[in-house]
Amino acid sequence: MCGITGIFDLHERRPIDREILSRMNDIQRHRGPDGGGIHVEPGIGLAHRRLSIIDLSLGRQPLSNEDGTVWVTYNGEIYNFKELMAELSHRGHVFRTQCDTEVIVHAWEEWGEKCVHHFRGMFAFAIWDRKQETLFLARDRLGIKPLYYALLPNGQLIFGSELKALITHPHLPRQLDSLAVEDYFAFGYIPDPRTIFRYANKLAPGHTLTLRCGASKLEPRQYWDVTLEPQALGSESAIEETLIEKFREAVNIRLVADVPLGAFLSGGVDSSAVVAAMAQLSNDPVRTCSIGFSDPAFDEARYAEQVAHRYGTNHHSAQVDQDDFELINRLAGVYDEPYADSSAMPTYRVCELARQRVKVVLSGDGGDELFAGYRRYRWHLHEQRVRGILPLSMRQPLFGILGHYYPKLDWAPRIFRAKTTFQALARDPLEGYFHSVAVIPNELRHRLFSQRMRQELQGYEASQVLRNHARQAPDHPLLQVQYLDLKTYLPGDILTKVDRASMAHGLEVRVPLLDHPFVEWAGGLSPHFKYRSREGKYVFKRALRPYLSDEILYRRKMGFAVPLAAWFRGPLRERVRTAVTGQILAETGLFEMPILRHLVDQHLSGLRDYSASIWSLLMFDAFLRQAMEGESYDRNASSSISA
Secondary structure: OEEEEEEEEOOOOOOOOHHHHHHHHHOOHHHOEOEEEEEEEOOEEEEEEEOOOOOOOOOOOOEEOOOOOEEEEEEEEEOOHHHHHHHHHHOOOOOOOOOHHHHHHHHHHHHHHHHHHHOOEEEEEEEEEOOOOEEEEEEOOOOOOOOEEEEOOOOEEEEEOOHHHHHOOOOOOOOEOHHHHHHHHHHOOOOOOEOOEOOEEEOOOOEEEEEEOOOOOOOOEEOOOOOOOOOOOOOHHHHHHHHHHHHHHHHHHHHOOOOOEEEEOOOOHHHHHHHHHHHHHOOOOOEEEEEEEOOHHHOOHHHHHHHHHHOOOEEEEEEEOOOOOOHHHHHHHHHOOOOOOOOHHHHHHHHHHHHOOOOEEEOOOOHHHHHOOOHHHHHHHHHHHHHHHOOHHHHHHHHHHHHHHOOOOOOOOHHHOHHHHHHHHOOOHHHHHHHHHOOOOHHHHHHHEOHHHHHHHOOOOOHHHHHHHHOOOOOOHHHHHHHHHHHOHHHHHHHHHHHHHHHOOOOEEEOHHHOHHHHHHHOOOOHHHHEEOOEEOHHHHHHHOOOOOHHHHHOOOOOOOOOHHHHHHOOOHHHHHHHHOOHHHHHHOOEOHHHHHHHHHHHHOOOOOOHHHHHHHHHHHHHHHHHHHOOOOOOOOOOOOOO
């Protein structure tokens, strides 16, 4: 795994500032601590930071073809590179290395923009073709690897693996994007293709961007999309057998590495399944690591140890002090833009732990989205049944009134709170699902934002993100929300969290459940095989019963939670009050400060639980402090943008 960055002149072949490119590259040193390289010629500069995994001696980048007319800088792993190398060699291409990077160069020469269809893996790369005067950017199908880009006022395009590489360029405008602010406080992250900055973008998963000298606008093109269409895949027993076969293959191709390799093991279904497959495919004991918590309500360590014992893994665990507050400021620098998933804290620590023993780990990310494992899917289906009984004209007034007057049970998980359920039922299915996943619901967000901010939004609401994706989603209520999560929550929250936390420690994470052939096969499963008898991941769990105990497969899902409500009323009490009601947030002009003070007072007094809202505000404050220290945010610039 690595970090890439570059500068491309769209107007003419002006010289590239090598010093600026070098600074952009060096700020991503954590992604590639094993070395770096730069290639510059008139109008184009490519740079790379290397984390050596395969072909340790010859895989340096940027890397070119034989005559130096095609160059690539690349972040990721192409797992079928040996097969592609054999095919391309048969077609007359000559290889100097045994690394997957060179396969990308020759695949471009052979297939052009269609090369991405041949790659099986996770990747973000940039190809410069001098003969065609073309820069080609690509991101993998599911969005495992990130890629940011921005068009500067001087006509140059800059790109990088992390937003911090772009921010390092002195000519990037730093105005905040009002729509991204709304998205952040709704989702807790900023979905593709927006970033917190108005003039910077993420290349969306499954997209490419082709740029030629003289181009006047940027038009990303989609080359792949997840398809959730039920197919006739056979009997239940045949499906279980095929599932295990395809899953084991996805794990097996991710075991290729010239460095120590291991796995995350939380004791949940997905990570345990990965470890079980690795143990059966490996001659040596699998290296596993897990994080435990001092509070038993949040601790899954005993389940991880159960799986480790069954498969004889070389297991290493550590306990995280849940008063791990020093990470709050550090996370702002890791994620570069506001990011409010508090599980980023233990994720950061488990990556730190893993890197002490291995350089590559496999994770179980993607299983919940692929096989319908989230509890919110269950409640969405229940709500849909109610919607099927009562028309919207009756539900809106009835449940709207109940949602307004029924006391909210703040001590309960969000999906069990009566007020939240009533409010969801008063909406159409898409708005109802948005309400269930929103970190801060619409009504409260509108109250938090200042009049100026509301005017800049021009009526825009973050639910539009889901509506845009829903146009391509299946009609079935379960498949629709799975599709929405695969397009938003998975790349925007889960994969972003793991990529930044792991790369902060120079650790590569591979994700077998997101192997795209496996995803395409699973997309053909009927909803009946995903959710049955109030149980998510139905067929996945059934298929795993020979390999994992029922206690692992059917226990209540815990996740990487942290006790925010208690933190904010205890050791972080004064920090919360200082940050949320302080000068930094006030000077943005984005918020109604009396509402923020009311939020804090209500939470600290124990009258209401506003921990999710307060955490979002705390991380936004941390982002602003980090940005201002690096002079990356223009507080006096207008943040407006048309909806």
